[in-house]
Amino acid sequence: MILKVAIVQQIDSMNPFLAVFQSSTEIGRLMYDYLTAYTAADQTVTEGLANKWEPSPDKLTWTFTVPEGKKWSDGEPITARDVAFTYNLMLSDSVARTANGSFVTNFQDVTAPDDRTVVIRTKTPQVTMLALDVPIVPKHVWEKVSGIKDYANDQMPVVGSGPFVLTEHVAGQFIKLKANKNYWRGAAKFDELHFVYFQNSDAAVQALGKGEVDLVNRMAPAQFDSLDGKAGVTRNKAQGRRFTELMINPGAQTRTGEPIGDGNPALKDVRVRRAIAQAVDLDALVQRVNLGYAEKGSGLVPPVFGKWHWQPTEQEQRRFDPAAANAALDAAGFPRKADGTRFPLRLIGRAGRAYDEQASEYLKRSMGEIGIPLDVRLVSDNQLNEATTAATYDLAFSGWATNIDPDFILSLHTCAQRPGADGKGGTTDAYFCDETYDKLYAQQLSEFDEGKRVEIVKQMQARFYDQVPAVILSYENALEGYRSDHFATFTTQPAQGGVIMAQNGMWGYYGAEPAGRAVQAQGSRWVGLALGGAVIAVLVAVVVVMARRRNATAGERE
Amino acid sequence: MRLAGRFGGAALSLVMVAVLGFFLFRVVPGDPVVSMTRGRPTTAAMQAELRAQFGLDRPLPEQFWNYFTSLLQGDLGTSFTFRRPVADVILERLGPTLLLVGTATLIAVGLGLWLGVRAAWRRDSGFDRVTTGVSLTLWAVPTFWLGMLLMMVTGDLFPSRGMRDTDTAPDFVSQALDVGHHLVLPSVTLVAVVCAEYMLVMRSSLLEEMHAPYLTTARAKGLRDDVVRRRHAVPNAVLPAITLVFLRFGLVVAGAITTETVFSWPGLGLLFYDALTGPDYLLLQGLLVVTAGAVVVMNLLADLLHGVLDPRVKVV
Numbered sequence: 011m012i013l014k015v016a017i018v019q020q021i022d023s024m025n026p027f028l029a030v031f032q033s034s035t036e037i038g039r040l041m042y043d044y045l046t047a048y049t050a051a052d053q054t055v056t057e058g059l060a061n062k063w064e065p066s067p068d069k070l071t072w073t074f075t076v077p078e079g080k081k082w083s084d085g086e087p088i089t090a091r092d093v094a095f096t097y098n099l100m101l102s103d104s105v106a107r108t109a110n111g112s113f114v115t116n117f118q119d120v121t122a123p124d125d126r127t128v129v130i131r132t133k134t135p136q137v138t139m140l141a142l143d144v145p146i147v148p149k150h151v152w153e154k155v156s157g158i159k160d161y162a163n164d165q166m167p168v169v170g171s172g173p174f175v176l177t178e179h180v181a182g183q184f185i186k187l188k189a190n191k192n193y194w195r196g197a198a199k200f201d202e203l204h205f206v207y208f209q210n211s212d213a214a215v216q217a218l219g220k221g222e223v224d225l226v227n228r229m230a231p232a233q234f235d236s237l238d239g240k241a242g243v244t245r246n247k248a249q250g251r252r253f254t255e256l257m258i259n260p261g262a263q264t265r266t267g268e269p270i271g272d273g274n275p276a277l278k279d280v281r282v283r284r285a286i287a288q289a290v291d292l293d294a295l296v297q298r299v300n301l302g303y304a305e306k307g308s309g310l311v312p313p314v315f316g317k318w319h320w321q322p323t324e325q326e327q328r329r330f331d332p333a334a335a336n337a338a339l340d341a342a343g344f345p346r347k348a349d350g351t352r353f354p355l356r357l358i359g360r361a362g363r364a365y366d367e368q369a370s371e372y373l374k375r376s377m378g379e380i381g382i383p384l385d386v387r388l389v390s391d392n393q394l395n396e397a398t399t400a401a402t403y404d405l406a407f408s409g410w411a412t413n414i415d416p417d418f419i420l421s422l423h424t425c426a427q428r429p430g431a432d433g434k435g436g437t438t439d440a441y442f443c444d445e446t447y448d449k450l451y452a453q454q455l456s457e458f459d460e461g462k463r464v465e466i467v468k469q470m471q472a473r474f475y476d477q478v479p480a481v482i483l484s485y486e487n488a489l490e491g492y493r494s495d496h497f498a499t500f501t502t503q504p505a506q507g508g509v510i511m512a513q514n515g516m517w518g519y520y521g522a523e524p525a526g527r528a529v530q531a532q533g534s535r536w537v538g539l540a541l542g543g544a545v546i547a548v549l550v551a552v553v554v555v556m557a558r559r560r561n562a563t564a565g566e567r568e
Numbered sequence: 569m570r571l572a573g574r575f576g577g578a579a580l581s582l583v584m585v586a587v588l589g590f591f592l593f594r595v596v597p598g599d600p601v602v603s604m605t606r607g608r609p610t611t612a613a614m615q616a617e618l619r620a621q622f623g624l625d626r627p628l629p630e631q632f633w634n635y636f637t638s639l640l641q642g643d644l645g646t647s648f649t650f651r652r653p654v655a656d657v658i659l660e661r662l663g664p665t666l667l668l669v670g671t672a673t674l675i676a677v678g679l680g681l682w683l684g685v686r687a688a689w690r691r692d693s694g695f696d697r698v699t700t701g702v703s704l705t706l707w708a709v710p711t712f713w714l715g716m717l718l719m720m721v722t723g724d725l726f727p728s729r730g731m732r733d734t735d736t737a738p739d740f741v742s743q744a745l746d747v748g749h750h751l752v753l754p755s756v757t758l759v760a761v762v763c764a765e766y767m768l769v770m771r772s773s774l775l776e777e778m779h780a781p782y783l784t785t786a787r788a789k790g791l792r793d794d795v796v797r798r799r800h801a802v803p804n805a806v807l808p809a810i811t812l813v814f815l816r817f818g819l820v821v822a823g824a825i826t827t828e829t830v831f832s833w834p835g836l837g838l839l840f841y842d843a844l845t846g847p848d849y850l851l852l853q854g855l856l857v858v859t860a861g862a863v864v865v866m867n868l869l870a871d872l873l874h875g876v877l878d879p880r881v882k883v884v
Contacts, residue, residue, distance in 0.1 A: 210829055
């Protein structure tokens with residue numbers, strides 16, 4: 011039994027130290043376990059390669075236990091030495107930090123005093139020690155690798171610790187994995203997992219309808235609707251991990267305080283930013299642009315992450331109110347001019363993304379109502395990235411996928427993420443820099459009481475909402491579909507309303523259960539194959555007949 | 569002498585292309601490192617590391633010098649996206665592209681020229697009107713739309729993506745049949761779209777010959793109409809079509825970006841598309857050199873062949 015999954019993004023590398031594309035990371039999760047994992051049911055921390063962990067009283071030393079009995083796919087035992095080897099490789103070789111370096115920047119050293127124990131010492135207390143998304147590689151394979159940079163990791167089958175083993179990779183076409191019989195949680199309930207590459211998501215949706223693939227994700231609302239009632243297909247409308255935002259240039263500056271970019275100076279005034287946010291009807295956007303397949307935005311952490319998600323209280327809530335927004339702009343010192351406008355703004359978004367195309371039209375009207383004429387420019391992905399990196403925007407559409415631990419998405423808005431004096435090296439999202447927010451960020455990073463940390467994280471989101479460097483517009487649903495005539499169930503994360511693909515884990519694929527009597531569409535495929543053959547045969551026949559006719563009539567010439 | 573000049577000109581064009589390509593793609597907006605790492609926990613140090621790995625931290629003149637000197641040694645550099653030598657990545661995609669675009673071009677040329685001759689010979693007949701009308705319509709239709717439409721109306725007769733299935737038996741016959749099966753829709757799409765060009769060129773150049781006195785002479789000799797057309801009119805009218813065909817053969821290598829994208833055909837067109845989204849500079853430069861090289865070589869061949877087909881054109 012084979013599970014065929016459609017992917018629409020290229021694979022950059024199968025080397026887990028180099029792979030940065032989301033698709034590669036997703037496949038990497040199937041090949042290698044991490045030190046710890048998240049459960050499918052409620053996304054809490056659970057056993058990965060380690061089954062026990064303990065921070066020291068000063069929180070600077072973490073001791074992880076790797077239990078006996080776990081094996082690599084080639085039968086070798088998995089030990090603490092593999093874990094220490096992986097982290098030390100990253101600490102000693104900057105190339106090995108290419109993909110996951112951010113997780114080890116605060117590491118002092120990593121040792122394995124025996125086969126079962128890993129000791130990690132950090133420079134400062136770090137609360138995210140159970141959220142280290144670093145694939146652990148087998149020491150006995152990787153210690154023979156001379157240069158990480160040129161290692162493609164394509165010695166098939168690739169030795170790993172995850173539920174699947176990579177067996178074949180044809181670039182731009184497909185990737186094949188087999189169930190790992192040595193997997194410590196037990197082998198998957200089907201034999202092979204194939205990822206087939208689609209450049210065109212419409213074709214992927216069609217292929218699902220025809221039964222060529224069994225699982226498709228990231229569908230657009232219209233594509234999702236087109237599968238409604240299709241025999242053999244079950245749709246999964248899941249709570250997504252992504253949000254879409256409207257960035258408002260808050261007067262971008264570099265890390266050293268130099269102004270950068272060309273944002274409209276009026277936007278430096280927080281009252282103006284609030285007024286803009288107030289003039290946008292988020293409910294209407296969700297209904298008309300997301301076609302209802304989204305939830306209204308508020309904080310930086312989507313509701314799928316439960317306790318970390320923040321909702322404004324009745325008082326904090328910024329209600330859609332153009333009249334109040336107009337009054338606020340008047341009060342802020344931006345009265346309407348004779349022609350009824352206050353000041354113009356530019357909005358930049360991505361051409362070809364349906365959301366940006368439709369929402370920009372909508373925003374044009376909303377901003378018009380508060381006297382702000384909007385100049386909309388939809389550009390390529392690269393141009394959009396360039397403009398937001400260089401802060402050459404007033405308003406811009408953006409969006410992020412978030413993780414279970416909120417640290418990453420929160421870190422994007424700290425002052426230190428802004429670029430250096432040369433405008434390079436920045437990883438800021440919206441050029442936000444706020445003392446209160448930064449203090450809270452540092453606090454949560456060393457708050458080991460989860461209840462208290464949750465509170466701080468919520469305060470940060472409230473501060474962000476109040477200062478509006480960006481309006482969180484919506485949390486899109488993840489729209490997925492699968493062949494329920496081939497696979498009866500998939501494990502979603504979280505159990506209620508969760509996703510199958512793009513999880514913080516490998517449960518979706520690993521937990522797939524084949525349907526009782528799988529009816530793969532072999533019959534129609536043979537018809538197709540025969541037809542393919544027939545077409546080729548006809549083509550050949552035509553060529554032959556024409557050639558012969560030519561010869562025959564040539565003989566009749568004068 | 570003139571032959572040497574032709575070769576020299578071709579070589580010079582190639583060098584120009586290599587130089588131009590380097591600067592052309594640097595103007596493409598976007599920072600490869602930023603777009604690659606977007607959405608992941610990335611530190612400034614990690615970005616700097618990637619820049620250093622790709623050689624993007626060097627000054628532009630130095631990057632150019634490195635690129636140009638390795639190019640002269642046949643080294644196209646390493647792709648950022650695929651982390652493999654550009655030459656390997658391109659070579660891997662060359663086969664699928666030659667298969668798809670080559671097959672489609674051959675069919676389109678054969679069909680187009682044949683239809684063009686028939687249409688011109690019986691000008692204004694029902695056959696002429698229908699074939700001209702249909703092929704013009706198909707030519708005007710967006711390739712993307714036509715491809716999707718074909719995919720939809722053929723239901724599950726043909727696969728929607730790629731060149732082969734992942735679970736086809738490994739023996740040669742099964743694999744060949746599977747590739748043939750996958751080839752049908754993309755090549756039909758491609759033929760439908762480009763056929764009109766050959767047909768119209770052939771038709772108009774034959775129409776110009778239709779009233780030439782030598783055809784009257786041929787008829788006066790009592791030759792059958794069919795023979796007059798085949799032996800006398802067509803050989804004289806075929807030259808513009810030949811030029812076109814060779815130009816097109818040069819472009820075969822460039823793939824068919826839209827068709828390959830619709831059907832996820834793993835060829836050079838799709839590679840171009842992927843490289844642009846990086847932007848993967850070295851891959852783009854490599855693709856430009858290879859495709860431009862093919863056009864230059866085919867142009868040269870067309871020039872030389874003209875001399876053979878038409879003695880009036882003297883090359884040497």
